[in-house]
Amino acid sequence: MRRSKEHIMASSHKYVLGVLxxxxxxxxxxxxxxxxxxxxxSLHFSxxxxxxxxxTGYIIVDGIKGGxxxxxxxxxxxxxxxxxxxxxxxxxxxxxxxxxxxxxTVTSSLDGLRSISIAKLTLRLKNHKGSLSVVGVTDNVxxxxxxxxxxxxxxxxVQGYVTSSPVDLTGLTVVYKIQFHLYWPPYATPSS
Numbered sequence: 001m002r003r004s005k006e007h008i009m010a011s012s013h014k015y016v017l018g019v020l021x022x023x024x025x026x027x028x029x030x031x032x033x034x035x036x037x038x039x040x041x042s043l044h045f046s047x048x049x050x051x052x053x054x055x056t057g058y059i060i061v062d063g064i065k066g067g068x069x070x071x072x073x074x075x076x077x078x079x080x081x082x083x084x085x086x087x088x089x090x091x092x093x094x095x096x097x098x099x100x101x102x103x104x105t106v107t108s109s110l111d112g113l114r115s116i117s118i119a120k121l122t123l124r125l126k127n128h129k130g131s132l133s134v135v136g137v138t139d140n141v142x143x144x145x146x147x148x149x150x151x152x153x154x155x156x157x158v159q160g161y162v163t164s165s166p167v168d169l170t171g172l173t174v175v176y177k178i179q180f181h182l183y184w185p186p187y188a189t190p191s192s
Contacts, residue, residue: 045179050085050093051176055172057083057085067112072170080105091168102122113140116136118133129154133151138164144163148162156188158188159184159185162179162181
């Protein structure tokens with residue numbers, strides 16, 4: 001059975017029209033959900049993490065021999081590192097202390113630049129106090145986003161992520177800027 005050119009064109013137009021209607025419905029749904037995000041309670045701020053080797057951060061287990069050397073930015077593959085670093089309001093270590101970052105990392109790349117990180121960030125800010133838990137992969141020389149997986153006190157039920165970016169990788173103490181992007185779902189609001 002042969003179809004006429006007009007019949008095929010009409011069928012094609014109906015199909016394209018159906019796809020366009022479906023796409024518009026989907027886009028409207030996405031736009032509606034984006035508007036919902038704008039109504040969430042949010043908090044955005046930055047702090048600075050200061051890590052000093054053999055003072056606030058220690059190698060617990062050496063990684064493999066023959067891999068990357070230990071430096072301010074690298075540790076051998078498999079290295080287990082633990083830290084308890086101060087969080088301040090500015091890049092200078094002498095600036096106001098408002099929190100502590102404590103956790104552990106395991107070097108997960110053969111070049112020694114990336115690690116799987118687990119950290120608890122305890123914060124004492126002017127209007128918020130409590131802790132945030134983050135888990136993810138950090139890059140020692142580039143910005144990395146880590147999801148927030150939990151919180152306590154004023155940060156209970158919070159969602160979002162932190163961005164860790166190197167500021168100063170020279171000297172005995174390395175400094176990272178930690179940017180916080182936090183959102184409270186509609187059923188949870190900060191207690192302060």
